[in-house]
Amino acid sequence: MKILLPFQEDSSLIFAGKVFPKLKMRGFEPELLHIVDRNGKDAVSDRQLSQNIGSAAVQQIDMESFPDFDRLSDYRGVIVSRVIAPMRTMLSTPWYKSRTDRPCFLAFQPGLEFTPSRGFTNRAAFDAIFLNKQRHVHLFEEQHPTKDWRYVTWGHPYFSLPSQWYDKDESRRNIYFFAQAISPKSVRSRQHIVHVLASIARANPDRTVFVKLRHLPSENVNHVHREEFDYPALMEQLAEPLPPNLKTTDCSMSEALEDAAAAITCTSTAAMDSISAGVPTAVYLDYVDFISDPLRDPMRSEFETSGVVTRLHDLLNLRLSLPNDGWLSVRFRDDSLYDEISAVIAAFKDRRELARPA
Amino acid sequence: MKLLKKLDKQAGLTLRWGADLITGNYFKRIEVKLGSVEQQLSQINKALMYREDSEIKSLVLAMFDEQQERILREFNAKMEKPN
Numbered sequence: 001m002k003i004l005l006p007f008q009e010d011s012s013l014i015f016a017g018k019v020f021p022k023l024k025m026r027g028f029e030p031e032l033l034h035i036v037d038r039n040g041k042d043a044v045s046d047r048q049l050s051q052n053i054g055s056a057a058v059q060q061i062d063m064e065s066f067p068d069f070d071r072l073s074d075y076r077g078v079i080v081s082r083v084i085a086p087m088r089t090m091l092s093t094p095w096y097k098s099r100t101d102r103p104c105f106l107a108f109q110p111g112l113e114f115t116p117s118r119g120f121t122n123r124a125a126f127d128a129i130f131l132n133k134q135r136h137v138h139l140f141e142e143q144h145p146t147k148d149w150r151y152v153t154w155g156h157p158y159f160s161l162p163s164q165w166y167d168k169d170e171s172r173r174n175i176y177f178f179a180q181a182i183s184p185k186s187v188r189s190r191q192h193i194v195h196v197l198a199s200i201a202r203a204n205p206d207r208t209v210f211v212k213l214r215h216l217p218s219e220n221v222n223h224v225h226r227e228e229f230d231y232p233a234l235m236e237q238l239a240e241p242l243p244p245n246l247k248t249t250d251c252s253m254s255e256a257l258e259d260a261a262a263a264i265t266c267t268s269t270a271a272m273d274s275i276s277a278g279v280p281t282a283v284y285l286d287y288v289d290f291i292s293d294p295l296r297d298p299m300r301s302e303f304e305t306s307g308v309v310t311r312l313h314d315l316l317n318l319r320l321s322l323p324n325d326g327w328l329s330v331r332f333r334d335d336s337l338y339d340e341i342s343a344v345i346a347a348f349k350d351r352r353e354l355a356r357p358a
Numbered sequence: 359m360k361l362l363k364k365l366d367k368q369a370g371l372t373l374r375w376g377a378d379l380i381t382g383n384y385f386k387r388i389e390v391k392l393g394s395v396e397q398q399l400s401q402i403n404k405a406l407m408y409r410e411d412s413e414i415k416s417l418v419l420a421m422f423d424e425q426q427e428r429i430l431r432e433f434n435a436k437m438e439k440p441n
Contacts, residue, residue: 195430203437288423314427316433 017052091125104348111269114298162278178270282310
């Protein structure tokens with residue numbers, strides 16, 4: 001079963017890179033399509049491409065030309081995490097929607113979503129919508145009723161239940177801080193993060209603390225989430241000498257999580273990735289000048305009952321808790337997610353009704 | 359909590375932001391930083407007299423930031439001490 005995985009910028013590239021091997025493992029034939037914005041707004045570097053998809057073949061098309069992509073009918077499914085306007089327009093057009101030779105369009109959310117309403121609207125015309133939270137399924141259906149065939153469910157490739165926890169694995173020594181471009185926002189907040197990481201590194205000379213960069217300072221320069229204060233520069237500007245075991249890395253998320261003893265992040269979806277990988281995770285939200293960061297309060301609400309929101313004192317002493325089961329169970333799923341993708345695509349072919357798994 | 363209810367009554371909506379922060383888990387730390395409840399009340403009342411919402415907000419935030427920097431300094435000092 002051929003599946004198309006379109007991507008545009010680093011976020012959707014990471015998603016495609018994550019889903020591609022999972023689909024392949026389950027007997028699908030996934031193919032990658034790089035949708036290029038002519039304005040160069042969403043450019044991804046060769047490094048980002050090879051890091052996320054290795055040497056897999058990639059087709060390319062201009063954003064505006066997507067509706068003319070004449071091979072679309074070769075695919076049984078198109079899976080996206082980011083919705084582009086031409087795709088939305090196509091699916092809102094009755095003559096296209098009713099075509100029987102077209103693929104099933106499945107949309108996920110891009111990652112943690114603090115203001116899901118707009119994303120709901122952007123995905124309303126899709127054939128299958130996978131929402132982050134179980135409780136959003138009915139909300140979505142109420143807000144966006146349709147007479148067309150549609151399947152709404154929940155689950156995300158980043159939010160999969162861990163097979164085991166690595167909290168007692170002494171062979172893992174590395175600590176990763178997953179950096180983001182725009183959160184924490186102010187230079188004061190970001191300097192505070194550097195100070196905290198330097199303190200952890202000094203207190204743990206037998207460990208290495210890595211600032212895991214989402215992208216290099218030279219990348220994503222025209223990105224909508226452009227980084228104003230990058231960590232490599234802030235680390236260079238540190239008044240005191242930088243501990244030798246505080247380093248930056250541009251490794252991939254999966255590489256980092258393979259040897260991570262602990263993961264720290266502020267408001268990033270990386271928290272979900274690291275929990276999925278069974279890595280003890282700290283969501284740290286008590287940075288100075290937090291008031292300047294609009295993502296901090298929504299993250300706090302999202303993780304309030306998770307058990308992984310970590311106070312400064314506990315973070316410095318690496319006292320990290322595993323997430324609460326109740327919080328996990330309504331956000332994280334097992335690999336049956338991929339069986340459901342398969343079932344949706346099969347049911348779509350003859351617009352057969354499909355019951356959601358219990 | 360009684361103090362907060364009292365403050366809320368006095369300040370109405372103007373104190374809601376500060377109260378929200380204080381009623382959260384930061385309350386104890388802020389209380390420690392400020393000293394007695396009376397001192398806290400006096401400081402907030404002083405700010406309220408001028409109906410300076412931003413003053414309360416800045417006060418609470420500055421205290422919070424200062425507290426975080428103090429925790430960091432104390433941790434580093436403790437780590438530097440020879441065993």
